[in-house]
Amino acid sequence: MIGKPQETAGCFLKMLQWLHGKDRLKMAIRNIREMGEEVLYKKCREVTEMTPRIKELIEDMLETMYEANGVGLAAPQVGILKRIVVIDVTGEDPHILINPRVVETSGEQTGNEGCLSVPGKCGVVTRPNYVKAVALDVNMKEFEIEATELLARAICHEVDHLEGHLYVERVIGPLKDVEYEDED
Numbered sequence: 001m002i003g004k005p006q007e008t009a010g011c012f013l014k015m016l017q018w019l020h021g022k023d024r025l026k027m028a029i030r031n032i033r034e035m036g037e038e039v040l041y042k043k044c045r046e047v048t049e050m051t052p053r054i055k056e057l058i059e060d061m062l063e064t065m066y067e068a069n070g071v072g073l074a075a076p077q078v079g080i081l082k083r084i085v086v087i088d089v090t091g092e093d094p095h096i097l098i099n100p101r102v103v104e105t106s107g108e109q110t111g112n113e114g115c116l117s118v119p120g121k122c123g124v125v126t127r128p129n130y131v132k133a134v135a136l137d138v139n140m141k142e143f144e145i146e147a148t149e150l151l152a153r154a155i156c157h158e159v160d161h162l163e164g165h166l167y168v169e170r171v172i173g174p175l176k177d178v179e180y181e182d183e184d
């Protein structure tokens with residue numbers, strides 16, 4: 001998902017320390033795949049164990065998301081067919097969801113949505129206003145996350161990616177060009 005530009009340096013460093021302690025590994029911004037590329041339309045596989053490679057993937061996904069001013073990124077968007085998503089709708093609250101499942105929804109919200117894989121575009125999508133999901137954390141421990149509004153929307157959007165679906169399939173009316181506000 002695309003969101004407003006955000007101040008991310010502080011929380012990103014915190015997240016790195018959490019993932020790796022003092023051993024800061026090399027990170028990389030990965031290439032974001034765009035609409036039309038086959039990898040975005042495939043169902044992703046469950047993660048069965050945490051490995052150094054997957055930790056590196058998660059770090060790279062966070063860095064790639066922040067660098068692109070996104071609020072969420074799913075592994076297939078960087079070409080990896082694994083059930084992993086990262087989400088941060090405020091720039092201060094990163095979530096890593098491994099094998100996420102939406103277990104409860106309620107209400108409705110209708111609003112603009114964008115996607116880093118569909119650059120420069122947005123469209124109106126209706127989503128639940130409340131979502132409860134179950135996922136694994138980086139230690140492969142199950143946790144529950146409850147979300148409303150933008151976070152609920154982001155969870156639905158990212159879980160769709162893991163099933164090979166893009167928000168453009170759900171758009172009401174036409175896809176529009178995003179108008180970027182001037183930064184001061």
Ligand code: NI
Nearest residue numbers: 001115116117
């Ligand atoms: Ni997306």
